[in-house]
Amino acid sequence: MYAASLRILKQVTFPKRAYSNSQKLNLRLVRSKMDLELKSRENPVVLKLESEEFKGIFTPEVAALKSLFDKYNYEIRVAGGAVRDLLMGLNPKDLDFATTATPQEMKEMFTAENVRMINTNGEKHGTITARINDKESFEVTTLRVDIVTDGRHAEVIFTTNWKLDANRRDLTINSMFLGFDGSVYDYFFGYEDLKKRRIAFVGDSEKRIKEDYLRILRYFRFYGKIADKPDNHEKEILQVIKDNVGGLQNISGERIWCELKKMLQGNYAGSLLKTMIDADVGKYMGLPSNPNIEELGRVMKRAEHLNLHPMSYLAALLTDLDQVTDLHSRLKFSSYDRDLAYFLVEHRGDKVAARPLLPYEKLVLNTKIKQRDAIEYVKEVLKYRGDENLLEQFNKWEVPRFPISGKMLKDAGVPPGRMYGPIISKIKDMWIDNEYKQSEEELVKIIPNLIEEFGNNKIKNIK
Template sequence: MGEKLDSPEFRSIWNDELNYLFDLFEKNSFEIRIAGGAVRDLLMGFKPNDIDLATTATPDQMKDMFDNENIRMLHTNGEKHGTITVRLNDKENFEITTLRIDLITDGRHAEVQFTNDWKLDANRRDLTINSIFLDRDGTIIDFFDGYEDIKNKRIKFVGEPSRRIQEDYLRILRYFRFYSRICINENSHCEESLKAIKENASGLEGIAGERIWVEFRKIVCSKYADSIMRHIVDTQVHKYIGFTDSCDLEEFSQIYRYFDADLQNIPMPITMVCALLRTSKEFEKLLKRMRFSNEEKRIAEFLFRYRDEYKKIVSEEDNKSLEDKLKPFKFILVDCVKDAKIHEKLIELLKYVNRFEFVKHLENWPIPNFPIGGEMLSKKNIPKGPIFSKILNILRENWKNEFNLDTSKETIDKLLNKLDELI
């Protein structure tokens, strides 16, 4: 206690808005400090994206202050938990939360009581690295040695792990997410924490799918994702977030190794989820547990449709020219030309099969339209009905495989000449 932070990152956050806010609280005899993730980031040498604040002022006292100063409050729906959000000078938002203790917890939500005791507030937080406060002068207020854990690259719960987890079972996933951010060794987990996670994993059953996905999507694309997934399976966590015991850890590790070597081209979280699943039926089951966006669902459906076929194609492409290697992927673009999101989906497939370098050849490739239309077949007296569609599809496959997607008049004539063989 008492150590001070004086870094360029810390000095850089003190703009007019933040200084004004501290002046206001101090003028009204309330304590206010930087809290949570902003402190963690600053102590790690990063400038935080958002600055959350903690105070001894109650929500009612804050509202009175802000009303008197004509400060805009964006919303007060966090008020029962002690949080007021303000916007200063139409430039920056700040979340300010009253110090509190949890009176009643059910593993999902908590009933809180406000307090003036900074240590009691720190004691209710999940991890030691998130339980630190910073004073205006840079003084580090650290009741549970969180700064030491940051310096030593450790992730620990505040106090007794089982108790912290039982207050909110989502903290199990937060443990794994922050492990990937903080630690420098993929296997330096606290055994006491892993034991508590395994003993309490079933509590995740009561957590909403939206909250599960918010955390899990960050884990699957993180540093050490493959190692962390093995711990998630070993501690039985996977069972309670929608996965079966057939989790494909080998496939997941393979895809992880592709992007671990190239952190610029990390797959989307939904792509990494697909790697864990052996079949589309497993995805349908997962849909009942996790809440994905419609676009994520469509990407998953696309990957399940193509991934196995294209893994095989890629494995057999030795000694082929670049054009021949690109051709199967061009066929997808042609077949899905009406899909406005096809390039986004194809990029995820390229990442999945470790051919991301093809993107530059495909993203601006002008997709040709199949040059044979229904009118042409009608002029050749092909009767409408099943045979009409069948012939059109055969010609389309011929165009792709024999005529290399050429749209010249010569190719059209050759395709139409094939009609005699097909009728």
């Protein structure tokens, strides 16, 4: 084992500031026995892509980036998710690259070639972001090994060994590289796992999770993206997750929500959420100790096919507005997502009306939030309830313009002060109840009676 570790060290670049030879050896020996003995391919090239999706990634900017690295004799490959997507016949949303060049070497190269570099935050982890032709930005990351990890962050050292970089990645399906000639490099059998729709960690799953506990959430997200069944998890992986879930308490809510939201936008969202709760993940995400699993089941049964917003799944687990507040304090939702959660919990119940759509029209017309948000919130409530007929009606409904303004109230003699709000609300309710048929002139005629009504009420209240 010591000899193997020493061979690995020869392929690693250590920062000038850092470690003695003995310290380097000790750092490498923190790898688990499973990782050190991990089986890998002798020849990592598993196939050559020639698909239209592969050819489609070669924009002029990608070609320019590649030519720069060729010019300076540095190897560069496409890394991670784009490789996985291409193997699935998908067009990747974005491209990330890995290279044998160090960050300093990339900076010197880009500076010499007048290539603008942006967003320097990733440099300490080996990432340089280059803006090519002032049109496309690409993240290029030096091959690296995570040396010191605390479950959230990693201290890295650089390497020229592609296998070592693949070994530190989270899932086998995310550990592949793609050469510009179409060669797919797969050291740890991610290609086979992808074909089997299997989600597995690279090497020692417990070690991978302890390096960054957010990988628990990433496991579930990629399960929803890749797997062909909602409940085909390997028991050993779920047990490792359950044994290590406490590490999530030190992960920021923003990072958790970023992964969780993506998972809830994928396949099997409700089923995966249940599995996560069974594995004790829920309480570290801010869910109540007794989440409403029964309501989640009902929502899944009647509405999962309606492309639910992630908040619908979470709202189903909550019983009141206070629990929404608690969840928001942990996950730090955007204002839109937070208000949608409040709206769902408050308005998901049955509404009795002579005309079924009327209560939802009132929610839009009487809203104190942006009207376009209220419209989307009502649509989500109707999806949550599985009321497809009412949703279809609501989608066809054109929001009418309320014909009365504050100036009209003033011109009609409404005295300045607190009477404006109640009077305009009363007129609007009458207008809505009459299905928006009353004209401006008809509504203005009502104002004097309302002035008298609200004026008398004021006098009574004073007495």
